[in-house]
């Protein structure tokens with residue numbers, strides 16, 4: 001290995017940012033605004049600029065927005081705080097900073113967040129989505145009201161203004177990108193972080209999100225008064241996910257799909273720890289239970305999350321209906337815990353064509369070409385009849401889908417793709433027939449049907465998200481569909497503990513001089529702004545908020 005440190009073309013920068021995902025780019029954009037000089041060090045090729053956010057659905061959590069009001073939703077900071085507290089369940093000493101970040105973030109989401117983004121050209125789809133509906137009592141987990149604002153342009157639409165700002169900074173000589181530079185060490189002198197050291201990786205023609213080589217061709221060292229760790233979480237590294245898997249959830253499933261590219265590898269976290277930062281809440285993670293195998297994968301074990309409406313019937317691997325209130329889209333981690341307790345890694349949705357057409361959204365920019373491409377004609381197709389193109393493609397090509405006209409054929413298909421687990425199809429049939437009988441009245445003892453009817457009281461759900469209640473066995477609603485669902489890794493809710501300026505904190509609570517952490521690497525603020533569970537749309541928002549805080553703090557000096 002050559003050991004020639006590659007010099008920076010800038011004079012010593014004001015900051016080095018490790019990671020060119022959303023959080024790093026936001027920090028860089030703030031620094032550019034302040035006229036500061038930045039080097040952005042990124043292990044992946046330029047093709048992957050923007051990191052995970054590029055792939056994201058672009059859903060943002062906002063409180064009492066004009067979009068909510070236009071849809072007839074009454075929201076308030078108090079209601080959102082009630083929801084956040086019930087969801088987070090903060091209960092640890094180390095939650096002190098997470099709680100503070102949560103309060104600050106709620107103020108941001110109810111206050112300047114929308115105007116700040118709007119001023120940068122970010123716009124939202126007018127129908128606000130209702131994620132994590134909860135299903136417990138008013139102080140329990142979940143969103144009391146719809147708050148998931150889909151960015152016009154999805155993830156790339158969130159990234160666009162920050163990429164533009166940073167690229168303008170590069171054109172003005174304030175920003176230097178160092179792609180294929182992997183940080184392996186933070187340089188510490190007299191207790192302060194003063195730079196980074198690492199490996200220059202071989203050039204790679206990998207496309208966006210594809211894994212790239214790790215062949216080292218040189219060393220590098222860069223120095224600056226501030227280093228910002230913006231390196232993302234651990235979801236692409238299943239070894240780490242398993243190592244930190246919380247005991248309270250039971251053993252980690254044997255099979256996991258990856259909801260994030262391989263570069264979400266968690267390597268920077270112990271590197272920051274060695275430089276004096278405190279890592280907290282490593283056992284808090286956010287993984288989905290509605291993962292399907294991508295028939296057209298970009299990264300290893302690539303899975304896509306179904307963002308489900310509430311009508312599909314949910315069965316475990318052996319054919320038992322999931323307990324109340326584990327309905328689709330209600331309680332992600334509650335459902336995960338339950339599925340893990342069955343001893344199997346998968347579960348099943350059983351639904352109709354009529355449900356799939358209205359209720360299956362696939363999370364990810366590439367799965368929503370209408371919203372991502374701001375294509376009104378395609379969008380009109382989504383609102384019309386038939387399943388959206390990408391959903392239909394999964395129905396046709398996806399290995400997890402069974403489509404059939406009759407229940408016996410459906411069960412045969414389910415057995416064929418799950419040969420090792422006996423499925424109690426008699427029970428599934430009994431559940432479906434019983435549930436269908438409950439449709440004779442406008443009211444029912446079946447809480448899922450009651451929830452479906454309640455959801456349709458919200459205009460947005462009635463318009464595009466929740467199918468008119470109908471019998472699963474009504475041939476006019478068919479064909480029948482079964483989907484084998486896998487656990488999909490996604491987000492880390494713990495990370496480097498930080499104060500409200502995104503400065504990394506040491507174990508004794510003091511600031512580690514020169515070191516900042518933002519985005520998922522910082523547990524989206526404080527090492528765990530979400531506590532145990534998340535309200536959705538709070539991850540991109542956490543990158544915006546923590547990245548902005550770091551950039552402004554460094555710019556102030």
Ligand SMILES: Cc1cc2nc3c(=O)[nH]c(=O)nc-3n(C[C@H](O)[C@H](O)[C@H](O)COP(=O)(O)OP(=O)(O)OC[C@H]3O[C@@H](n4cnc5c(N)ncnc54)[C@H](O)[C@@H]3O)c2cc1C
Pocket residue numbers: 018019020021022023024041042043044048050051052053054055056057058059060181182183184230231232233259260261263264265267268363364365491518519520521536537538539540541543
């Ligand atoms: C499909 C999908 C859908 C999503 N949808 C939503 C949504 O609708 N709403 C929402 O709020 N969130 C969503 N998210 C989550 C959100 O996109 C991420 O949590 C967020 O983008 C993370 O950004 P980040 O800047 O913290 O990290 P990343 O985007 O992971 O960027 C980190 C960067 O650091 C680089 N890096 C890491 N280590 C090193 C090192 N040692 N040296 C150099 N470089 C390094 C990595 O290569 C990477 O480019 C979604 C995510 C995915 C994948």
